[in-house]
Amino acid sequence: MKIGIMGGTFDPIHMGHLLAAEAAMDSHELDEIWFMPSHVPPHKREAGASGQQRLEMTEAAVKEVQHYEVLGIEMELGGVSYTIDTMKELWRRYPQHEFYFIVGADMVNYLPKWEQIEELAERLTFIGVGRPGFQLHLDDLPEALQDRVLLAEMPLVDISSTAVRRRFAKGHSVRFMIPDAVHQYIVRSGLYGTKP
16 A cells, blocks of 8 residues: 655644645545654654643544544654654564655755655655645755655645644634644643643
8 A cells, every 4th residue: 555654743733734644645646644643853842742642632633534544653662753763663564555754845855864864765755745836846855865755735724733832822713723623632631721
């Protein structure tokens, strides 16, 4: 099967994540999308929710969506979540699958800085999800990466986990920014300054 991997902090998961996953799946005929919340992201501050809470929010977000799964593999591995470590474990567990790693178009230019990017580029394909009007020049990438990045376009939405957390902290509505099940989880758990 062709499996799209959506990694991220998901603190919390929001509609932009889901739109990106769907754009990648639709554009490149992926069979499934696997969401993998990071344990400790390499380039971000500590998450506002625990790893278990972020995993449970992600599960709540995609529970009803056919062909979407959530894997807690980065929680199992522990430590800082580097894509190369995660992928080595996935290749070991699921040698029969072909993997595609989904990233925001803005992250495509940072791929050369990723840990062991050469091995990643040899063994998987990246899908850069862009926005209308966003120009991505693959010829700016090293030659070894240029052929390993596919593009997918998604609708223009300006939602971030940071914005969602800030709106919660100020008591503002986040309706239609996150799935209802995630909203209910956040309120029930008292995350991001909400009162359970």
